[in-house]
Amino acid sequence: MKLSLTPTVIKIIFLVATSSISLLGQETKIKFFGQPGFEYFYHPKLNTGAPYFRSGPLVLFVTSQLNEKFSVSGEFHAHYMAKTGAEAEIERFYIKYDHSDYLSFRFGKMYTPIGHWNLNYNFGLILQPTITRPFMLQPTHDGGFINTRDVGLQIEGNNISKLRIYYKIFIFNGIGKNGGYLGVPYQLGETPGISAQLGIEPTDGLRISTSAMYQMIQKGLPNQFDQIFNENINTYLLSGSISFLNEEKKFELISEIFHNANQYQSIGTKNFFGSFIYMGYKATDKVVPYLYSEYLKFNYSDPYFQDINVYTGQNYVNSLKSSLGLRYKYSNNVVVKFEGETLNQDNYGFSFGVKTQVAFVF
Secondary structure, eight states: OEEEOOHHHHHHHHHHHHHIIIIIOSEEEEEEEEOOEEEEEEETTTTEEEEEEEOOOEEEEEEEEOSSSEEEEEEEEEEEETTTEEEEEEEEEEEEEEEETTEEEEEEEEEOOOTTHHHHOOSOTTSSSSSSOOGGGSOGGGTOOSOOEEEEEEEEEEEETTTTEEEEEEEEOOOOGGGGTSSSSOOOOSSOEEEEEEEEEEETTEEEEEEEEEEEEOTTSBOTTSOBOSSOEEEEEEEEEEEEOOTTSSEEEEEEEEEEEEEETTTEEEEEEEEEEEEEEOSSSSEEEEEEEEEEEOOTTOTTSOSBOTTTOOBOOOEEEEEEEEEEESSSSEEEEEEEEEEEETTTEEEEEEEEEEEEEO
């Protein structure tokens, strides 16, 4: 869902937010997130450097506990796109019914249950351990290419047995024009998508899960890149995740692996593989040095992935990114991050640079 970022839209958001506090009387929490930064990258092969100041987006996150069973959550994301300028999107907006630990329902727009990162870090980047989201988990307009959020119904449960088993089953609209998030008209296929996750938390902070997703891109309907194919395409995504995040322990870990298969009637199945790993060490309560690496391997004979993303100008090529970072928690409301990064891409070679970010919430 896309809205034009106009003064009127902004006024409406603020009026709705403030009226919800004064009129309804339930427990409502509103948080605003920002993350300005600076980056400089140098490409030796092209002998070019690119310094760039980023204002970052403005993210509004609202939660409200309506009663013991019902709650509502919403995430509003105002950002800038190189192609279309200022934009505003509703990233999440759903109502949740908690029947018990073992059974809950969510209805609306939400993140698809894939791995750990996509479910636990919103677009307010003070919460996540690195400066940017993993490339494959970015929204389409930021270069991503899998369905990270959609509209539908989710059934879920937690803390089942001594292994603390958790599960999520999400039935959703599926990919339409621009992934259903940008542009008009909003077109949907006749076959809904489905995603599921099953995991365990055998000890505090250690979560191990596997996820799967299925969608069908129908003949004659555009995918998230505005491509139209003359045949149905079945898309399958499998992922595995292991994370260890315990406030009482010094070591941090998030590692995920992805396998995406696009199945064509005419040319068979084309596979994509991706993985990333984050490792951090709490040197003090405020300072965390960390390592991050991400690997992407595309099938260049797959017509689904264009050479260049039409929204960002970024290229879909095999790549290896590695970062050495430092995170400093100035307070609960301000976190400063520094990263040195190297990137090696097919056809473009090696580049390196530095990034900084000041992430805050109020």
